[in-house]
Amino acid sequence: MAREAEVATFRRALARAGEGSPGVLLVGGDAGVGKTRLITHLAQVAQQAGARVVVAHCVDLGEVGIPYLPFSEALSQLSGSALVDQTIRERPALARLLDPGVAPAVQSDDVAERLQLLDGLRCALAAAGSADEPLVLVLEDLHWAEPSTRDVLRFLVARLRSEHLLVLGTFRTDDLDRRHPLRPVLAELYRQPTVERVDLFPFTEPELRRFTTALAESPLPDAEFDQVLRRSEGNAFFAEELLGAGGPSAGLPWSLTDVLHARLQRLDPAVHELARIASVAGRLVREDLLRATAARTRTFEDPAALDAALRDAVAHQVFEVEGSKLAFRHALLAEALYLDLLPGEQSRLHRTYLSALTDDPSLGKAAQRAHHALHGHDLPTALAASHEAADRAAGVLAPDEELRHREQVLSLWDSVPDAETLVGVDKAEVALAASEAASRAGLFSRAEQLARRAVEALEDDKDRQAAARDLLARHLLDQDFVDEAYEQAELAVARLSAQGPSPALAWATARRARALLNLDRDDDAAAAAAQAVEVAFAVGAPGAEADALTTLAVLDAADPDTSASLLETARARAADAGELLAELRTTQNLSTTYFYAGDLAKADVVLAEGIARAESTGLSWSAGGQQLHVLDELFRYVRGDLTARPAPPGMPTSAVPLMTAVQLYAAVARGDVDAVARGKGLRDAWDVDGQVALYAGGTLADALTWAGRYDDAVAAAVELAEHLGRVWSEYFLGRIWISALALAALASAAELVPAGSSADSLSAARAKLLEVGDALAEVAHTTAVRGRPRGGKLGPEGRAWLLRVDAELARLRAAASGAPADPARWEATVREFGFGYRYEEARSRFRWAQALHAADDVEAATREAVTALAEADVMGAAPLAGAVREWARRARVALPGTPRRHESVASLTDREEEVLTLVAEGLSNRQIGERLYISTKTVSVHVSNVLAKLGVSGRTEAVDVAHRKGLLEV
Secondary structure, X not given: OOOHHXXXXXXXXXXXXXXXXXXXXXXXXXXXXXXXXXHHHHHHHHHHOOOEEEEEEOOOOOOOOOOOHHHHXXXXXXXXEHHHHHHHHHOXXXXXXXXXXXXXXXXXXXXXXXXXXXXXXXXXXXXXOOOOOOEEEEEEOHHHOOHHHHHHHHHHHHOOOOOOEEEEEEEEHHHOOOOOOHHHHHHHHHOOOOEEEEEOOOOOXXXXXXXXXXXXXXXXXXXXHHHHHHHHOOOHHHHHHHHHOOOOOOOOOOOHHHHHHHHHOOOOHHHHHHHHHHHOOOOEEEHHHXXXXXXXXXXXXXXXXXXHHHHHHHHOOOEEEEOOEEEEOOHHHHHHHHHHOOHHHHHHHHHHHHHHXXXXXXXXXXXXXXXXXXXXXXXXXXXXXXXXXXXXHHHOOOHHHHHHHHHHHHHHXXXXXXXXXXXXXXXXXXXXXXHHHHHHOOOHHHHHHXXXXXXXXXXXXXXXXXHXXXXXXXXXXXXXXXXXXXXXXXXXXXXXXXXXXXXXXXXXXXXXXXXXXXXXXXXXXXXXXXXXXXXXXXXXXXXXXXXXXXXXXXXXXXXXXXXXXXXXXXXXXXXXXXXXXXXXXXXXXHHHHHHHOOOHHHHHHHHHHHHHHHHHOOOOOOHHHHHHHHHHHHHHHHOOOOOOOOOOOOOOHHHHHHHHHHHXXXXXXXXOOOHHHHHHHOHHHOOOOHHHHHHHHHHXXXXXXXXXXXHHHHHHHHHHHHHHHHHOXXXXXXXXXXXXXXXXXXXXXXXXXXXXXXXXXXXXXXXXXXXXXXXXXXXXXXXXXXXXXXXXXXXXXXXXHHHHXXXXXXXXXXXXXXXXXXXXXXXXXXXXXXXXXXXXXXXXXXXXXXXXXXXXXXXXXXHHHHHHHHHHHHHOOXXXXXXXXXXXXXXXXXXXXXXXXXXXXXXXXXXXXXXXXXXXXXXXXXXXXXXXXXXHXXXXXXXXXXXXXXXXXXXXXXXXXXXXXXXXOO
């Protein structure tokens, strides 16, 4: 065997699984490199070691897919075991994966089904393995995995604990272009400690010699081996086919396709024809389906001829038997045969498969019928089968697949004259169902587009259009498009009100109340919410009632306890009714209510409950679920947890900008070198999502300040405030935070006004800084009054940032006009951030220490600096820790682990010494800026200060004086 290292890795992982340390091996390599042969050998190794091996496959069905296919296949193989069957009985959702029929649609009160399905699969796999007989689950061809299978794999890996389980997955690396959906999944999985990556490369010459010797059962002659080596280029499958085709003589064709055909052409023509028929199904096909299909062709009208061809195909290793299925020995063989068929032959054989599946639906699933109908150009059947497959996907909680099937129905609709008769619903109904599926999958923009299509299609049916408008309003609110959401909700309520009280009216009215709330029309929002509660109670619509109660609670947040009690009631009502979206919204608001009240412990508990609920019900990336993940990142940062974390499992592409933006808080505090670039990279997303703009823009300003690019930081803050002023309102509350960050940049810039500047230029520069600072502070205080905080008053965080505004303004005035330091303002800021905002408390404490030192209270300054430094080090806030240490050395304040500066260099700051050292190396200001990650202008300031402090007029003279004074090493 030529894969000794890979086999050794597998043996170690298998041994750990037997000891209760589960793992995952992901084997990647180009087509033909030997993955299948290696997996086959590893399965034999596992069985010889006493393990149980289950092999399951992903299948390429083009535009359609079968949800959970490999796990459903594995579950069917495992059923029959007492422990596995007990798991299935305890979790009825698992039975849906074993039932070939169409599962019923998800019921609103069946909220635990997603958890049953995902956790049930994990438990079934755990039950199937033991210390004496660990389970090896082989998942082949993960590059064809559909979204639900990728979700299960993420879920499984994230929850592996002590199972006697080893998962062995294979995928083609040459199929994974940069947009392939498996790529981010692999990146996520590779970060897990239980996952090992195994890359297969073409054989080296010694490996290929051992491989061919094993195949031929004796060493090949050198000339023959050289030809195999040259033609196969170390590709295991190609080398095997060259030998199997009769030896690599000079007359053999060069391409792999030709070699494959050359081998098949040596077999009976009936075997060749059977292989061509099988290739239309892909690499893997059920034997009964192949028999039923082949029997419909002229070649195999005689059952005896079909039996003989099947036996010969297996005997000559064209097929391998895998349970009730037949598999091509390699996917490349199936692909080569299929591509060799003429277009007409392909269509004819797809229709033949479709005929077999239609006559006996038990031979396959609706998705397979849709696939063959589409490629067989039977559009009516493709449409009907896609609709059935969508219902099946909805029944097993697979929103991505459901959406794909429903969009397939929509794309075929106009090409099928009797489409409505075939599926039993009209096009608008399909669009509405697709919109709901897109929303559950976290694709909010697509959900909005589909809802618009439904609204347009229902122009002649105003009553149904009103319900569609309400759905559109919901999707618009999910994306923060408040103005249009209100317009749609208003139209929906107006039409539905004329029909009398109904659940639809209750929901539309509750949605209208939410829109009014976001438009700062509090009185109107309260009236609408109260009306929604009344209608919902009257008609028995608890979900709408809970949604409206949540709006009332937000409006009545002046008393956090009352608001929390109201939200708890709303959450319970929504949970009892199975209204998940309303439940997640109330959970989100309950968590933020506790946060704004300064009770982080309760906020964390509620948030954890919400995230678990969203994950267990398949709504982790719905609008509500996404906001819970955002809060999780924010709360971790506030508590001082700055660790970089991988993306949450299952995150859709649409959620990446918002999650990237919120993760920038911790990234800036950690000092990630790419924080500025990441913040700038999100600029295009500002117009799509105001939250992205707020988080990315604010943290960008902070990152620029840490980089010493103060002018850029202020410009970024001003641009962000103006943008959100247009998108939201002029006095949005986040403006207080943005003003504080801009003032911090101004104050730091004032502290760096070049030494030696003329009196006039110095006065003008300081006056400009003060002018901008005063304007920012005024806007912040006006926002605190005219903005709309919860309950009509600022919470602890808002008050802390407003105090920070005043403290930074005092620092600016001290630096720019010589005003006395004001430690009291920083002390108040520290106290207010003390509700639990650990990082900002430490940062403000550092500024407090500086102010105390400037006021000649060195002992107190030292005490506060020591605390700030300790906190920064524990959190991993490198820029803050570095700033504290640099200031301590410059101010000659003794801190633990901070050496005192030598008297001869006390006149230069650490940064100035760094700049001087690089000047001595002959670097220009631009090159120094690139080396130190600061702007060229800031370098110029440092150079000017160095020249002034050394009493010299030029760079060369400065280096000479520095050498003579011992400021630079020779």
